[in-house]
Structures are given as C-alpha cells and as structure tokens.
Amino acid sequence: MDSAYLLVIDASPDHAQVLNSFLRNAGIAVRVVNASTFDELESVLKEKSPFLVVIGTQLPSALKIGQVLQAADLNSAPVVLQVNPEDTTQIEEAISTHPTLVINDGENDQLMRIVKTYMAGGKTTREFDDLSHKLEELQHRYDLLLDSARDSIAYIHEGLHIYANRAYLDLLQASSQDEIEGLSLLELMTPENGTDLKKLLRDMNHDIFPEETLAVTINTIAKKKLKADLTFSPAKFGGEQCIQMLVRNQDENLVLQEELDRLRKTDHLTQMINRQTFTDRLSALVEEDKDDDLRSAVLYIETDGIEELQQDLGMENTDSYILDLANVITGCIQETDIPSRFSDHGFAVIIRRTEKSTLQEVGECILENYSNHIIDLGDQTRSASCSMGMATLGPLTRDAKEVIAHARQAFRQASNSGNSMVRFKPAFTTVSSGEADRDWVERIRYALNNRDFYTVQQSIVDLEGENEGFFENRTFMREDDGDTPASEFMLAAERNDLGSTIDRHIIPQLMLAIAGTGDKHIIPLSSNSILDFSFPHWFQRMLSETEVEGSQLVLQISAISAESNLKPTSRVMEELQPLGCNFVLSEFDNDRKTVQLLDHLPVNMVKLRPGLAKGLSTNSTNQEIIRAVVRAVEPHEITIIADEVEDASDLAMLWQCGVKLVTGDFLNEAPQVVGQ
Incomplete structure (x- = not known):
C-alpha cells in the first residue's frame, strides 16, 4: 500500500513531530515530513507527492507564502494555512497570492477533519493517476498494433474517414492521412450487388451492422480500380462512437488467408509460435518419438521475478524483458528446435538431440547468456536472470499435456533459487500400499x-x-x-x-x-x-x-x-x-x-x-x-x-x-x- 505523506512548512521541525503524534493518536496513519527551505519543498513535492501541505504559524525565513502556494499549485497539492486569529498578516499575504484554506492554529479538530478529507481525496487521485497511466500505455500499444497491422483498417464517422492505418493508405495509394481525411466512402467505393451504401452507413450509425461482408469496387487515389470485401463492426475512436472497416483485397485473399493463419499461430511480440500451436506440434512429436532414436525434451523458461518487475516497470518495459529473453533463447537453439511464447511471461521450447547430455547444454547456454545480458529500457539499463524446468520425452510419454506439466513443475522448483535449471523427476515418497x-x-x-x-x-x-x-x-x-x-x-x-x-x-x-x-x-x-x-x-x-x-x-x-x-x-x-x-x-x-x-x-x-x-x-x-x-x-x-x-x-x-x-x-x- 502506498504511503500517504503530509508536508509541514514550519521553521521548527518540532511542529511536524507534534502534528505527527496528534494524527497517529487519532488513528490516522500518515507520514509527516518537514521542509524549511525551497529546495526541500520542491524535493518533497516531486518525490513524495503529499496529499496536503500545512503551513505552520512560524514560516521559515527562507520561504515566502507566495512561493509555497505557487510550488504546491504546480504539483497539484492543496494547502492549508494555520494561523492565530489575531495575526492577519499571513492571511492577507496568502489570500492576495492564491485562494487558501485557513484554520485556527488551536483547533485540532479542524485540522483532523481536513486531513481525513484530503487524505481520502489524495488516495483517489493517486489511483486515478495510476489508472490513467495504464490507460495511456494500453492506448499507445493499441495504436502501435493498429498502425503496424497488415490488415487494411479505417475508422469511419458519418461516412467520412477519421483514421486509417498504413496498410489502408497503401491500398488506396494515399501518401498520408490528409489525402483521405475529408473523403467520403460514397466517393471511393461502389457496391457490386446493388447495395445502397448510403443506407447501410445510416443503419450502422444506429447500430445495425451487416452480418456478411460487402463486396465493392474501390476507386483509389491514383484512379486505379480494385475488388475488395468490407467487414464492418462498431468501435470507438477518440472517445466517439464510430465504425471500424476492415478491407480485404479479393486478389490477395489467398495470401491474406495464409497470413491470418500465421498470425493465429504466432505471438505478435516475439514472432514465436503461440501456446496452442506449440501444444499441437508437441502432440505430434510425442507420437513420433515412440519410434525415434533422437532424444527430445521440453524446456519451460521464465524471467526470475517477472511479475514484480511488471508492477515496477509497466507493461511496455516488461515487453522488453520478454523480447530479450526470446532473442537469447533463439540464439542458443538450433533451427530444428521449436520455441514458443507459451504464456504471458513464459516460453516453452522443444529441443531434439542425438545425445541426452546435449539437451542440458541448451538450458545452460540460455541461463548463462541471459544472466550476462544487459536489457536496454531507454532511460535505464538492467540485468536479469531466468529459471527453467526440463522434461524429457520417451516411448512411454502419454501426451503433450503431461510433458508440459512436468516441465512447469520442474520450473517452479528451479524458480525457488533463481537462475537455475531443474530436470523433472518423479517424487519418490514413501506411500501406503x-x-x-x-x-x-x-x-x-x-x-x-x-x-x-x-x-x-x-x-x-x-x-x-x-x-x-x-x-x-x-x-x-x-x-x-x-x-x-x-x-x-x-x-x-x-x-x-x-x-x-x-x-x-x-x-x-x-x-x-x-x-x-x-x-x-x-x-x-x-x-x-x-x-x-x-x-x-x-x-x-x-x-x-x-x-x-x-x-x-x-x-x-x-x-x-x-x-x-x-x-x-x-x-x-x-x-x-x-x-x-x-x-x-x-x-x-x-x-x-x-x-x-x-x-x-x-x-x-x-x-x-x-x-x-x-x-x-x-x-x-x-x-x-x-x-x-x-x-x-x-x-x-x-x-x-x-x-x-x-x-x-x-x-x-x-x-x-x-x-x-x-x-x-x-x-x-x-x-x-x-x-x-
């Protein structure tokens, strides 16, 4: 749980300690910090993000009320001024600079109510900021995915383009978004089956979307005609309801189908096969291995402490960790081996060798290279380690599910110590008859x-x-x-x-x-x-x-x-x-x-x-x-x-x-x- 900080501005540090004791005795858990210079003030505001700034009755000589109020305002920190009723000088100075909450220095109940109110508000603000940051990250990733997608995608509002990805612009032979921004679909596309496109757009504005694809002829910017199939679905863009339009060139349908099949089987970040495809390949290998002289094994690998790293670094930097581990794995295996991104944080690899001893060498290579690898996160660099479990295949292996379960069981044992590899072996325990x-x-x-x-x-x-x-x-x-x-x-x-x-x-x-x-x-x-x-x-x-x-x-x-x-x-x-x-x-x-x-x-x-x-x-x-x-x-x-x-x-x-x-x-x- 994040600590809640209360910043006290007073010439005497004792004032902060008195407030701290009073609030804690009242059952309010806060961390009270004191600042008596402008540098201390700025440092606490930036690093601690206090939910409230309290200006005591004895303002430090190095600070003026106007400075405190301005700095607090820049950091979205509310300010309360403690004064004696007879002392109007500080009140006048504060009010002349910035609207300020003023309380009686002798009224502790007033202070307690204000602290509780702003403490609750500060928690809500921090949670909102955290969620906003995550939303920005997700939006950024979504925009990158959308813009780099091979499918031609455009967003339509009232028949006009409000966004188009690079593939769509290339399809229309447009050099930039500006060329199609004010262009209506009615000018670009002609339905082949006599469908009233204007009525169709009007219906979609009322959430009535066609179930089938719409075959059209597209008139590109370069006056070239091409046949395409349109698929429509409801969407939001920039906070507004709109229509997402997916365009598939009929001449390229076969190529696109193959590409879609590849995408269904591939992890977009690492370009390795995904979990389902890996399981299918492993199932086929289990059957082949019954009459095969090669030695086969499955490695399951994760970065040590990856869940904690994700909370600390965010999703984008976590992707860097995952991608770097994928590259290390690729560098340690042969072309005939089968690597996959098996889960959000984990990789599974099928390795096949003529000698059993060489199976373990692959794992040792990954451990050593990843632990010696420096991960570039842009504004910082970090090192990491990984752990892995290995399960071998043989003539009595039941199915892919069994092998994967054994490899993950060994991984859990390896992850307890970190930067290690454990080979699965059945637990030999004393059991009842x-x-x-x-x-x-x-x-x-x-x-x-x-x-x-x-x-x-x-x-x-x-x-x-x-x-x-x-x-x-x-x-x-x-x-x-x-x-x-x-x-x-x-x-x-x-x-x-x-x-x-x-x-x-x-x-x-x-x-x-x-x-x-x-x-x-x-x-x-x-x-x-x-x-x-x-x-x-x-x-x-x-x-x-x-x-x-x-x-x-x-x-x-x-x-x-x-x-x-x-x-x-x-x-x-x-x-x-x-x-x-x-x-x-x-x-x-x-x-x-x-x-x-x-x-x-x-x-x-x-x-x-x-x-x-x-x-x-x-x-x-x-x-x-x-x-x-x-x-x-x-x-x-x-x-x-x-x-x-x-x-x-x-x-x-x-x-x-x-x-x-x-x-x-x-x-x-x-x-x-x-x-x-």
Whole structure:
C-alpha cells in the first residue's frame, strides 16, 4: 500500500513531530515530513507527492507564502494555512497570492477533519493517476498494433474517414492521412450487388451492422480500380462512437488467408509460435518419438521475478524483458528446435538431440547468456536472470499435456533459487500400499523415457575348473538416491504391464554387447514377455539385427512365473528353442510343484532360490534342500547354478552338495556394465 505523506512548512521541525503524534493518536496513519527551505519543498513535492501541505504559524525565513502556494499549485497539492486569529498578516499575504484554506492554529479538530478529507481525496487521485497511466500505455500499444497491422483498417464517422492505418493508405495509394481525411466512402467505393451504401452507413450509425461482408469496387487515389470485401463492426475512436472497416483485397485473399493463419499461430511480440500451436506440434512429436532414436525434451523458461518487475516497470518495459529473453533463447537453439511464447511471461521450447547430455547444454547456454545480458529500457539499463524446468520425452510419454506439466513443475522448483535449471523427476515418497504401484509406475516410466536402465554382467564360475566365458546379467534402475535392482521394481512393473517394455529396452543393448564375443549370457525375461505373443518374433528379429547366435543366450524365467503361466512358458520355449536358445528356471527349490516343471519344460539349467547358498556351511536345512534339488534334476541332466554367493567358505559345501556353477560377490571382480 502506498504511503500517504503530509508536508509541514514550519521553521521548527518540532511542529511536524507534534502534528505527527496528534494524527497517529487519532488513528490516522500518515507520514509527516518537514521542509524549511525551497529546495526541500520542491524535493518533497516531486518525490513524495503529499496529499496536503500545512503551513505552520512560524514560516521559515527562507520561504515566502507566495512561493509555497505557487510550488504546491504546480504539483497539484492543496494547502492549508494555520494561523492565530489575531495575526492577519499571513492571511492577507496568502489570500492576495492564491485562494487558501485557513484554520485556527488551536483547533485540532479542524485540522483532523481536513486531513481525513484530503487524505481520502489524495488516495483517489493517486489511483486515478495510476489508472490513467495504464490507460495511456494500453492506448499507445493499441495504436502501435493498429498502425503496424497488415490488415487494411479505417475508422469511419458519418461516412467520412477519421483514421486509417498504413496498410489502408497503401491500398488506396494515399501518401498520408490528409489525402483521405475529408473523403467520403460514397466517393471511393461502389457496391457490386446493388447495395445502397448510403443506407447501410445510416443503419450502422444506429447500430445495425451487416452480418456478411460487402463486396465493392474501390476507386483509389491514383484512379486505379480494385475488388475488395468490407467487414464492418462498431468501435470507438477518440472517445466517439464510430465504425471500424476492415478491407480485404479479393486478389490477395489467398495470401491474406495464409497470413491470418500465421498470425493465429504466432505471438505478435516475439514472432514465436503461440501456446496452442506449440501444444499441437508437441502432440505430434510425442507420437513420433515412440519410434525415434533422437532424444527430445521440453524446456519451460521464465524471467526470475517477472511479475514484480511488471508492477515496477509497466507493461511496455516488461515487453522488453520478454523480447530479450526470446532473442537469447533463439540464439542458443538450433533451427530444428521449436520455441514458443507459451504464456504471458513464459516460453516453452522443444529441443531434439542425438545425445541426452546435449539437451542440458541448451538450458545452460540460455541461463548463462541471459544472466550476462544487459536489457536496454531507454532511460535505464538492467540485468536479469531466468529459471527453467526440463522434461524429457520417451516411448512411454502419454501426451503433450503431461510433458508440459512436468516441465512447469520442474520450473517452479528451479524458480525457488533463481537462475537455475531443474530436470523433472518423479517424487519418490514413501506411500501406503494402495498407492505404492502408482509410485513405482511413475519411476519406471521416467527411467524408460530417460534410458536409465542398465545391466551388470558377472562371471559364472565352474567349481570343477571348466570355465568357458559364462555370465549372468542383472538389471538396475538408475536413481538419484542409489540404483535400484530388478528384484525391487520388477514385480510392480509386471503388475502394470511394464515388464515387457523393460525387456525390450534392455535386451537389444545386451545383444550388441554380446555380439562377436562367443560368450554365453543368462538374460532374464519378465512374465509380461512370456504372455506377449509377439515377443518370440521380436526376439528373433533382434538376434538377426545384432548378429548374435541363439546358442549364446540362456533365457531365464522365474519358476514362480512358469508355475502360474505353464502353457505360455512352454509356447515361448518351443518357439525360441529352434534358434539355439537354452533356458534356466530361477528361484528353484525342492517344492513339489517347482520340481514338476522339469517334466513339462525343456529346461537346461536351474538357479537356486535366493538365500539358499548364504551361510551354507552352518545351515543343515539349506544343505538338505540343495541336495534334494540335485537329486531331482539328475534324471533330466540339468545343471544347477548358485548365485549371490557371498563367502568363499561356502563353495566347498556347494560342491559337496553337487552344485557346479556359482557366482556372486565372493569373486571380487570388476563387473562389466552395459547401458550405463
């Protein structure tokens, strides 16, 4: 709220303090300032705009009443003169110079009533001045837009031109407004369909406007005839009711239509596309990106503190900020990128690159260049900074609305610190069991869109020394708070039909790493892939594209999944076995139903249930389970693998139980990473 200033002219500053205390005790919140010289008087009048000037009984020797009254009048500040009833000298001097309000110095109630009255009036005056200034700015902007418009527009009053923009003057081949100012429409235009133009103008003066365009022949100033369509609408110009006339040259209709289409899609200030056009382009890109190798992202950008700047600087100077940021953005992007003015203060940009790391470089370029940029506001220069949010696109992106919402959410986080960029990531919070899957789904979709899955390869060792380059592959999801193993996220992924999508993301990377090595690798399959009828055909195509031999791959299926989906598991194995692929059942133990799977499925290997090999040398129960598994698989000539072996002391017991192949942390080897 603006402060209300009361200016006191008195030789003694104490008088101002006395008035200040009196008014505040009466509940009137004002700021009282004192002036005892002419320079102080002028300074306060110009800088503080006091709502009232009070001249005390002791006029400073450096001032005369006439000077005070004249200066106050120039600054539209009312004056009240405090006098003693017996002292007529000041009254006569004031009245002889300017009409002046006079009050008794001893009547505080009089002063309080006058202060309240002028204080309310001063507030109204300030509000009126502020609104008038804004109206002037709007009128100025409107005049600029109108004069620079490509459409030919004229304002008509009683059949005569009162204004025409540059495009209209060019159409009529007139060099200036003066040439057509007194010219009637009846002299310039002839309707083609026999319409009475004089009657039409008369009707429009009574607010009866034609719904259809009027086809006319225009006789230009240069005596040239051209066909045009006129559109009429009510308007005001210079405070008077008038008719706005839009003229479209029929010969240029096609060009104009294209231009109108461009204008509908373009922001007039920055010449970037607008919000709707950007959203349409992004929607199309979301569909394309599902099968595109390029990495795509959306940046949402705003100048830091732009709303406060607008209140401080006004709309015209705020436009300078917006235009400068638009130019900085344009200078940091490629021609194939798509910038837009997405909101009054914000920009959205679609960027596409071959590498994910280069997406962030665009944002860093904008941040650095804008923070180092000087903005010229005519009578002053300023610097500024911006903040932005980035959201990446991927095969699981739902729609444009989702990407934009993610980018703006990241922007809000970045704007808290200013001059920074934040990349959107789902909020990983502890949630109730009913919401847990939703949390996992968002995390998994984000990781898929950003290619944040990778695989760690670990050697599988033969305890009898017959090593031949055999590896298992474990999938991890890269996250800020530590990478997450598949054992934690895969069940949620499978419940939400994302398991097959993860497989199709991971398997091609593994095949490319395996190609040409001659090594064998265990690759885990999700239950979603088992149930996907298209998976075997896709897998065969990947083998062909990566030139990997099927005999190099051992496909791992969970025994639990195989029990629940016996027929689909059997179908997948039958379709992939001819390619040379082998199969391993994981999470295997001596449970009767698990063992019975060996009678129905062409399995080459089994992996012991996690935890069976841990502390085996002192766990007789687990020893017996493993021996039972060994006895169960012997008739089928199936090899047993023990993974997650942590202690080398358990190796001897595993060998004694009949397990030959082992893997785990006991190897102390540097794992190979694929897709990091």
